[in-house]
Amino acid sequence: MNKKSKYLFFTIVIALFTIAIELTYLNSFKSLTKKDIEEKNILVSSLGLPDLAISTEAMYIRHRSLSDTFSVFKEGPELKEYFPTTFIYSHSHILNNTPSKIINEK
Amino acid sequence: MKNKINIYLIEYAINSLLRQKYKNIFILIVFTFLTSLLTSIFFISNSIKHELNSTLKSLPEITVQKLKAGRHHSINTQIVDDIINIAGVEDAIPRVWGYYYFANAGVNFSVVGIDEFENQYKDSLNKIIKENDFSKAEENSSMIVGTGVKKILDENYYSEYFNFIRPDGTIKPVNIGGVFKSNLQLESNDIILLPKETALDIFAMQEDMATDIIVKVSNPEEIFTIASKIKLMYPDTRVITNKELEISYQNIFDYKGGMFLALFIVSIFTFFIIIYDKVSGLSSEEKKEIGILKAIGWKVEDVLKEKFYESFIISFIAYTFGILISFTFVYIFQAPLLRNIFTGYSQLKTSFELPFVFDFNTLFLVFFLSVPIYIAATIIPSWKSATIETDKVIR
Numbered sequence: 001m002n003k004k005s006k007y008l009f010f011t012i013v014i015a016l017f018t019i020a021i022e023l024t025y026l027n028s029f030k031s032l033t034k035k036d037i038e039e040k041n042i043l044v045s046s047l048g049l050p051d052l053a054i055s056t057e058a059m060y061i062r063h064r065s066l067s068d069t070f071s072v073f074k075e076g077p078e079l080k081e082y083f084p085t086t087f088i089y090s091h092s093h094i095l096n097n098t099p100s101k102i103i104n105e106k
Numbered sequence: 107m108k109n110k111i112n113i114y115l116i117e118y119a120i121n122s123l124l125r126q127k128y129k130n131i132f133i134l135i136v137f138t139f140l141t142s143l144l145t146s147i148f149f150i151s152n153s154i155k156h157e158l159n160s161t162l163k164s165l166p167e168i169t170v171q172k173l174k175a176g177r178h179h180s181i182n183t184q185i186v187d188d189i190i191n192i193a194g195v196e197d198a199i200p201r202v203w204g205y206y207y208f209a210n211a212g213v214n215f216s217v218v219g220i221d222e223f224e225n226q227y228k229d230s231l232n233k234i235i236k237e238n239d240f241s242k243a244e245e246n247s248s249m250i251v252g253t254g255v256k257k258i259l260d261e262n263y264y265s266e267y268f269n270f271i272r273p274d275g276t277i278k279p280v281n282i283g284g285v286f287k288s289n290l291q292l293e294s295n296d297i298i299l300l301p302k303e304t305a306l307d308i309f310a311m312q313e314d315m316a317t318d319i320i321v322k323v324s325n326p327e328e329i330f331t332i333a334s335k336i337k338l339m340y341p342d343t344r345v346i347t348n349k350e351l352e353i354s355y356q357n358i359f360d361y362k363g364g365m366f367l368a369l370f371i372v373s374i375f376t377f378f379i380i381i382y383d384k385v386s387g388l389s390s391e392e393k394k395e396i397g398i399l400k401a402i403g404w405k406v407e408d409v410l411k412e413k414f415y416e417s418f419i420i421s422f423i424a425y426t427f428g429i430l431i432s433f434t435f436v437y438i439f440q441a442p443l444l445r446n447i448f449t450g451y452s453q454l455k456t457s458f459e460l461p462f463v464f465d466f467n468t469l470f471l472v473f474f475l476s477v478p479i480y481i482a483a484t485i486i487p488s489w490k491s492a493t494i495e496t497d498k499v500i501r
Contacts, residue, residue: 001113001117002117004117004120004121004124005113005116005117005120008116008120008419011423012422012423012426015423015426015427015430016426018430019426019429019430019433022430022433022434023433023464026433026437026438026462026464027462027464030437030438030459030461030462031461031462031463032156032157032160032461036289036461037160037161038233039233039234039287039289039290040157040160040161040164040290040292040293041160041161041163041164042164042230042231042233042234043161043234043286043290043293043294044161044164044165044293045164045165045230046220046230046231046299047218047293047294047297047299048165048166048169048201048203048218048320049203049216049218049297050165050351052154052157052158052292052293053216053252053254053291053292053293053294053295053296053297053454053456054154054292054448054456054458
């Protein structure tokens with residue numbers, strides 16, 4: 001083994017080792033704990049709403065998946081093309097007081 | 107003996123790679139970027155899916171909605187008794203919930219009414235609300251809000267109470283009793299939880315009406331039968347089982363992940379075509395090299411092995427770095443920009459954390475999409491020039 005192949009070997013070993021360390025770290029600090037899951041379940045069972053609160057601009061969000069199997073495609077606010085303004089051209093920057101408006105993020 | 111790794115060939119491969127340092131470094135960077143992008147998308151989608159799936163079992167087994175003219179409509183609570191009488195039904199609860207549009211901030215809150223703060227709820231709700239706040243919620247006519255709602259209300263100077271405007275224009279003030287814990291943001295950010303009577307009052311709904319009816323079934327095997335029974339009894343309803351919810355989730359994430367997979371496949375094939383093109387039009391120097399190698403006694407097999415090592419070194423390093431970067435990007439930096447693909451552009455932004463899920467499938471998928479294809483794209487053209495007569499190549 002010459003110097004260069006040793007370097008290569010070390011690079012790969014270090015990369016794999018870093019991945020292992022990162023996985024251990026993420027697994028112990030960033031994954032959902034039992035308590036988290038339990039709390040989430042308490043909340044969900046008292047609310048009974050299926051969808052996550054990640055999109056709130058439109059009227060149908062929290063029961064989107066309650067409509068039918070394919071309504072995600074026609075109604076899902078997650079699909080950016082849903083609002084015509086986002087499909088081809090940018091929305092108006094002057095008039096933005098309509099419902100489900102899009103605020104320009106700075 | 108044939109399959110033994112030849113360390114000298116590896117050394118030769120490294121030297122050969124280093125001879126074209128800049129080209130190979132560039133390939134490495136592009137490749138790493140491509141793999142990390144794809145892996146990140148899958149990781150984000152997996153995390154959100156995991157979050158949804160971990161609460162899926164707490165959702166009502168069956169939800170009954172009334173349809174009128176193809177639209178969702180309030181349902182009469184009288185049919186609750188009929189549903190409870192179906193064999194196998196554990197409980198049927200009429201629910202009142204809906205959206206409240208708060209024009210000042212341009213957001214929709216999800217208002218959910220529950221049967222007063224009864225004991226069964228009190229104990230469990232106590233666990234998920236920031237401590238010391240709940241005592242207020244037990245007072246009459248107060249509500250528990252999600253962190254996002256609380257923030258919006260604070261910005262609009264409603265720190266103690268909120269004035270709901272009823273459909274007839276009159277005002278209904280409701281005290282803020284508590285706030286949900288912030289680690290529940292993903293589920294509760296836009297939620298206003300209040301007693302059912304208050305919800306009915308805000309929406310100006312009649313006492314005997316409800317938004318929908320949730321049905322609890324103890325035996326999962328019976329869900330489908332009970333759902334079809336309800337459908338038969340009330341043909342004007344839409345009966346949704348929790349299985350259908352699961353399918354619907356799957357659709358969203360498959361759609362989004364799939365869109366990216368398609369984009370990725372396009373870009374990665376472009377990448378391979380470029381590589382293939384580059385290598386198949388081997389420069390005369392490289393062809394000469396292969397020729398000389400063969401002239402000094404290398405077999406075709408050895409040349410191919412050497413090329414294999416070369417491409418494996420590049421693609422494997424790119425793959426490991428790609429994985430490493432996407433783990434860091436998604437779970438430590440919480441995937442800025444890319445996350446928005448899944449969250450939409452809502453006003454009530456959640457600042458949720460993507461929970462870490464270790465998913466072997468994604469890692470395998472990305473591995474097989476990148477490493478073997480790259481190796482093939484380099485080996486095939488070298489095989490072509492390695493099989494040409496030696497003297498032809500050198501000349």
